[in-house]
Amino acid sequence: MLVGLLVFAAMFWPRFAPLEAAPLIALDETAQNEFRAQSLQPFSAGSTQGRHFAASEVVLRLAAAPERPQIQLSATIGENDSLPRMLQRAGVGSGDAGQVAAMVASAVPLSGIVPGTRFSITLGARSNAADPRPLTALGFRPRLDLGLVIDRQAGGLVLTRKPIAVEMTSLRVQGLVGSSLYRSARAAGAPPSAVQDYLRAIDQAVPFEDIAPTDTFDLVVSYKRVAGGDGEAGDLLYAGVARGGQPRAQLLRWGPDGSFRSLADLTGAGQAESGLFGAPVAGHLTSGYGMRRHPILGYVRMHSGVDYAASWGSPIYAVTDGRVQFAGWHGGHGNYVRLDHGGGIGTGYGHMSRLAVTPGMMVRRGQIIGYVGSTGLSTGAHLHYEVYRGGQTVDPMSVRMVQRQQTIDPRQIAAFKARLQALLTARPSTLVGPAR
Numbered sequence: 001m002l003v004g005l006l007v008f009a010a011m012f013w014p015r016f017a018p019l020e021a022a023p024l025i026a027l028d029e030t031a032q033n034e035f036r037a038q039s040l041q042p043f044s045a046g047s048t049q050g051r052h053f054a055a056s057e058v059v060l061r062l063a064a065a066p067e068r069p070q071i072q073l074s075a076t077i078g079e080n081d082s083l084p085r086m087l088q089r090a091g092v093g094s095g096d097a098g099q100v101a102a103m104v105a106s107a108v109p110l111s112g113i114v115p116g117t118r119f120s121i122t123l124g125a126r127s128n129a130a131d132p133r134p135l136t137a138l139g140f141r142p143r144l145d146l147g148l149v150i151d152r153q154a155g156g157l158v159l160t161r162k163p164i165a166v167e168m169t170s171l172r173v174q175g176l177v178g179s180s181l182y183r184s185a186r187a188a189g190a191p192p193s194a195v196q197d198y199l200r201a202i203d204q205a206v207p208f209e210d211i212a213p214t215d216t217f218d219l220v221v222s223y224k225r226v227a228g229g230d231g232e233a234g235d236l237l238y239a240g241v242a243r244g245g246q247p248r249a250q251l252l253r254w255g256p257d258g259s260f261r262s263l264a265d266l267t268g269a270g271q272a273e274s275g276l277f278g279a280p281v282a283g284h285l286t287s288g289y290g291m292r293r294h295p296i297l298g299y300v301r302m303h304s305g306v307d308y309a310a311s312w313g314s315p316i317y318a319v320t321d322g323r324v325q326f327a328g329w330h331g332g333h334g335n336y337v338r339l340d341h342g343g344g345i346g347t348g349y350g351h352m353s354r355l356a357v358t359p360g361m362m363v364r365r366g367q368i369i370g371y372v373g374s375t376g377l378s379t380g381a382h383l384h385y386e387v388y389r390g391g392q393t394v395d396p397m398s399v400r401m402v403q404r405q406q407t408i409d410p411r412q413i414a415a416f417k418a419r420l421q422a423l424l425t426a427r428p429s430t431l432v433g434p435a436r
Contacts, residue, residue, distance in 0.1 A: 030056065033056070064129065067125065067126070067129075068125075069124070069125045070122060070123065070124055070125065070136065071091070071122070071123045071133065072120075072121070072122050072123075073090060073091075073121050073123070074118060074119065074120055074121070075087070075089070075090040075118070075119045075121055076116060076117065076118050076119070077113060077115060077116070077117050077119070078115055078116075079115045081115065082101075082110070083097075083100070083101045083104060083110055083113065084097040084098055084100075084101045086119070087100060087101075087119075087121075087135075090119075090121055091121075091123055091132065091133060092121065092123070092132065092133075092135050093131070093132035093133075093134070093135070094132075096132075096134065096135040096157070099157055100135065100138060100150055100157065103150060103157065103159040104142075104148060104150075104159070106159070107142075107146075107148055107159060107161060108142045108143065108146070108148070112142065112143075113142050117140055117141070117142065118140065119138060119139070119140040120137075120138065120139045120140065121135070121137075121138050122135075122136040122137040122138070123135060123136060124136040124152070134152065135150070135152060135157065136151070136152050137149070137150065137151050137152065138150040141164070144164065144166060144224050144226060144230065144231075144232045145163060145164050145165075145166040145224070145226070146161065146162070146163060146164060147161075147162040147163075147164055148160070148161060148162070149162060164226050164227075165226065165227060166224045166225065166226055167224070167225045167226070168222070168223075168224060169222075169223050169224075169225060170220050170221065170222055170223060170237065170423065171189075171220070171221045171222075171223040171233060172218070172219070172220045172221075172423075173185065173188045173189055173190045173217075173218075173219050173220075173221070174188070174216060174217065174218045174219075175187075175188040175216065175217060176213070176214065176215070176216060176217075177211055177212065177213050177214070177215045177216070177217055177241075178213050179213060181199065181208075181211065181217060182195055182199065184217065185198065185217055185219065190219060190221065191221065191233040193233075193236075194219060194221045194233060194235075194236045195219075197235070197236040197239075198217070198219045198236055198239045199379060200260075200374075200379045200380035201236065201239040201251050201260035201380060202239050202241060202249060202251070203286070203287075203379045203380055203382075205241075205248075205249035205251060205262060205286055205309060206241055206248055206249045206286070207286065207287045211241060212243065214243070215241055215242065215243045215248070216241070216242045216243070217240070217241060218238070218239075218240035218241070218242060219236060219238060219239050219240070220236075220237045220238035220423045220424075221233050221234060221235070221236055221237060222234035222235050222237055235253065235258075236253065237252065237253050237423055238250070238251065238252055238253070238420070238423045238424070239251045239260060249262065250262060250263070250420065252416065252419060252420055252423070254311075254416065254419075255311055258312075259311040259312045259381050260380070261311055261416075262284070262309075263413070263416060263417070263420075264284050266409075266412060266413050266416055279317070279319070280308065280316055280317055280318075280319055280347075280349060280383060280385050281308050281310045281314055281315070281316050281317065281372060281383045281385075282310060282314060282315075283308040283309050283310030283314065283372075283382075283383065284308065284309055285306055285307070285308060285309075286307045286308065286309045286382065287306060287307035288306055288395075288397065289304070289305060289306055289393075289394075289395040289396060289397065304386055304393040305348065305350075305384050305385050305386035305387070305393065305396060306384075306385055306395075306396050306397065307382050307383065307384055307385075308382060308383045308385060309382050310372045310381065310382060310383055311372065311381060312353060312372055312373060312374070312381040313353060313371050313372060313373075314371065314372040315368045315370075315371060315372075316337075316349055316352065316368065316369055316370045316371060316372060316383055317365075317366050317367065317368060317369065318339060318347075318363045318364065318365060318366065318367045318369050319339075319347055319365070320341055320365045321341065321362075321363065321364055321365050322339035322340055322341040322342070322346075322347070322362075322363055323339065323340050323360070323361070323362050323363070324337065324338075324339060324357045324358065324359050324360060324361040324362075324363060324369070325338045325339060325340045325346065325359065326338035326359060327355050327357050327358055327359050327361075328355070328359075329375075330350070330376075331376065332376045332377035333348070333350035333351065333376050333384065334350060334351045334352065334373070334374075334375025334376025334377075334378060335350075335351070335352035335353065335354070335355055335370065335373065335375045335376070336348065336349065336350045336351075336352065336376075337349045337352065337355060337357060337369050337370055339363065339369070344388075344389055344390045344391070345387070345388065345389060346387070346388035346391075347385070347386065347387055347388070348384075348385070348386035348387075348388065349369065349370060349383060349384070349385060349386075350376065350383070350384035350385075350386070351372075351373055351374055351375050351376055351378045351381075351382060351383065351384050352370035352371060352372065352373050352375065352383075353370075353371050353372060353373025353374070353375065353381075354370060354371045354373065355369070355370045356368050356369050356370050356371070357369045357370070
């Protein structure tokens with residue numbers, strides 16, 4: 001019985017040998033190479049990870065990679081950069097870069113190409129791998145109204161000037177002064193350079209500390225616009241401040257020196273009364289004697305004289321006879337002249353553009369001692385005038401002066417009024433609230 005059971009169990013004993021499964025597809029040598037290339041295995045075992053296709057006998061090894069016949073790229077000139085250096089960084093050969101710089105210099109000054117100017121460059125095919133690619137074409141716009149194109153023709157590189165039509169117009173910006181005149185004007189869209197010129201011009205007519213947050217600033221800037229839509233702001237043409245709709249100052253860029261002048265500057269209105277001293281300059285009073293907030297330093301301090309607005313280069317006169325005690329650079333006064341009139345009385349004249357006297361000279365009343373400028377701590381062309389008594393400054397307005405009349409040209413006054421009216425008829429480009 002036992003023997004029978006053992007025989008029966010042996011008949012049905014399972015086979016534990018591995019079973020070989022039939023492949024799903026037939027793998028030839030090419031397929032096996034492809035699977036091997038795509039499989040993950042150690043590098044020590046000859047791994048070829050990263051290859052997507054296995055090389056076969058139809059793949060030919062090249063001695064060198066082929067080059068594109070042409071390369072188009074864009075480059076930008078930077079701060080303290082030069083045109084040849086920028087071109088060589090972009091891949092242009094030194095010979096072509098030097099030739100391009102000479103050609104561009106014949107059309108526009110290289111120093112006039114502003115940082116950030118973008119160049120479109122096309123490089124051609126080279127015959128030798130050791131040589132740089134030849135320059136095929138280059139184009140850029142050095143000015144808003146001019147484009148320059150350099151092409152390689154049969155005879156070599158050729159420069160072509162392409163004038164761009166420009167529409168001249170004006171941009172008027174108005175708004176409330178708010179907590180910061182500069183920030184409010186910038187927020188209204190005025191360019192930074194125009195705002196700086198505006199602040200210098202307004203300081204000639206109205207002290208900054210007298211401008212209220214509710215006052216309205218008004219400036220007109222020249223503007224160039226091309227057909228493509230690009231534009232460029234130019235010089236400040238008009239600077240004004242109004243309070244309650246009434247103008248407090250209206251200044252135009254006027255005259256060959258480009259200074260800002262008001263109608264009062266042309267007519268001589270609002271100048272000093274007659275008395276002991278002559279007026280030091282043909283201009284009008286803009287800032288008095290006493291404590292004030294300094295327009296540059298920003299804090300309140302003593303203003304030891306008075307300021308007269310006058311155009312750059314206007315002659316400055318000795319108010320009466322005296323001897324030149326000092327003539328030269330004097331810190332914040334810039335170019336400065338000090339006159340001693342005897343009896344403990346002296347006068348000082350600051351921010352001159354040029355001196356006309358030297359220390360020790362004797363000067364007569366009405367003699368030119370210098371010319372109006374903006375040297376030292378100054379925001380614009382004007383004369384800082386001081387009077388000394390016993391070595392201490394006193395209010396110059398306590399000393400009565402005689403007016404030095406200037407010639408009034410009716411035609412110039414009429415032209416000034418016409419220009420002012422033309423600028424003020426321009427619609428404001430924007431009107432915003434004050435800066436917070």
